[in-house]
Amino acid sequence: MSTLSLVFVNLLRNKRRTFLTLFSVTVALFLFCALGGVLDTLQDSIKVGSESHLVTRNAISLVFPMPLSYRERIAAVPGVKRVALQQWFGGTDPNNPHNFFAQFAVDPVFFQIYENDFGLVDASPPQARVAMPPGLDSRFQAFMAEQNACIVGRKLMEKMHWRLGQTVHVSGTIWPGDWPFVIRGVYASKKKSIGEEVMYFHWKYLNERGMAGQGQIGLYVLDLDNPERAADIARTVDAMFVNSSAATHTETEKAFQAGFVSMYGNLPFVLRVIGLAVVFAILLIAANTMVMAIRERTREFGVLKTLGFQNSTVFRMVVLEAAIITVGGGAIGALLAKGLLERGGFNMGGFLPPMTIYWQTVIIGIAIAALVGAVSGLIPAWQASRLRIVDALRRVD
């Protein structure tokens, strides 16, 4: 037996209470890390954006379109390698409107620009030979050959129990009606920060069926020769359309993502406040438990001191008891959050990268748990160490 084993024996003297306290700390730290994970994921979503890509949108707002005619003019700007089209579709699952997933209408250049971020892992055999844009992966043949073909992320396929070649239906909201799509390819991300829960389909299909050929587009994605010239090119592009009916706002993809995240408003602040409230709550729970546990053992502390145990030893034992409960519970909660939530791949239907909880957040969580343990144990430890032996021995439980 050692002083440390004495601490563990004391922890196990009321197993139910210890377990419940540990469990409450576990739940609290799980929540704390989950909230921290949302902040981490938002942070990650900013990192997704590349400095070598520019995004051009309507200067008024993201929801207003721009004419397709801008494409050629933008592509002619020196330093712009290629320009892709991207349009938010905003459809819903007709069987379950709450089963949200993102859909984008894109052109083939989009896949070329993002070939380093994701690529096809499965594709239908081509039904017909069509002319392929130079440089596009030949596995896009089946997709290119069919007007209402779509490419679906691997995780979305699993989630919806879809299979390659299946016709799936999406209810249009911005462009109403039933939209059938045939799955002709499955993509997987090449980077951890890229999600796999998005559906991509032909912009031409949307334009012809939904927009009556008006040729309007939500976003242009510009691939640059030299990222260092991004600021100049953005200024040049915006200057070209400044007096047009749809003035543009061009920014790096990273800045675009950051702006997108900023639309969540004060969410990070709210999450931090909730996290702190959770920490404060567990502090009270742990402190209450420790005070009760120490109060019950007043006489025993008197005995220990009578035997010659120093006040400082008693102090350390009590603080250690509190720290073991909180650090143990905290570590379990934080690691569970990282393991379960990251594995779960929650990503707000493709709006954000897959849920990430940085190790830094886990470590901060465990450190907070240790701090909570120390603080919650300090008062009872101080009381136990200051206890006069004669008073402790006189106490009748």
Next chain:
Amino acid sequence: MTSIRLKDVRKTYRRDTQDVPVLDGVTLEIASGDYVALMGPSGSGKTTLLNLIGGIDRPSSGDVFVGDTNLAKLDGRPLAKWRSNNIGFIFQLYNLIPVLTALQNVELPLLLHKMSGKERKDRARTALELVGLGDRMQHFPRQLSGGQEQRVAIARAMVSDPAVLLADEPTGDLDRKSAGEILALLQQLNTQFQKTIVMVTHDPHAAERAHRTIHLEKGVLATVGTGAYA
């Protein structure tokens, strides 16, 4: 060998705004190897006197010498260290730690001494065998009778081989038979191991086992008598 000397010891407790005198100028000498019974009515200051000798309380004035150490001059860490080396306590309600086995309870004081885990266990086993509980080492206090619990407490008190054993009504919570066994054990520790024993008791039969009896009345030494055993 360690003798105990108290010189004009006073002890006053403060209750709310009033000072309550408990010991009033006690001067006393107990020779090493002596076995003394402290008697007196409730509130006469017996336990306080015992606590002062054991260094778990400090006198308001006067000196308490145990051996060459004046406990009135010690405090905190040195006093705790001194207690662990020199004093064994036996309480009326045994005061064993309920979540520790008999062996672990006896081992407890040895955690404060530098020795290996094996040596600690060996010494604790020896102490338990000496009090006749060699077959109850892995039992928890709740699995023992009152008499057995008190014997574990005695083993714990003597395991670090202190010169002085202080017993506060060690038979107060026991039946006659168990009380007899405990008193016999204390007597054995006194005669066989030359432990100086100071025992607070209300029981005249228990006091008879001591070499002498000291009576306290309202914090003052009343009489110093002789036990039948002396």
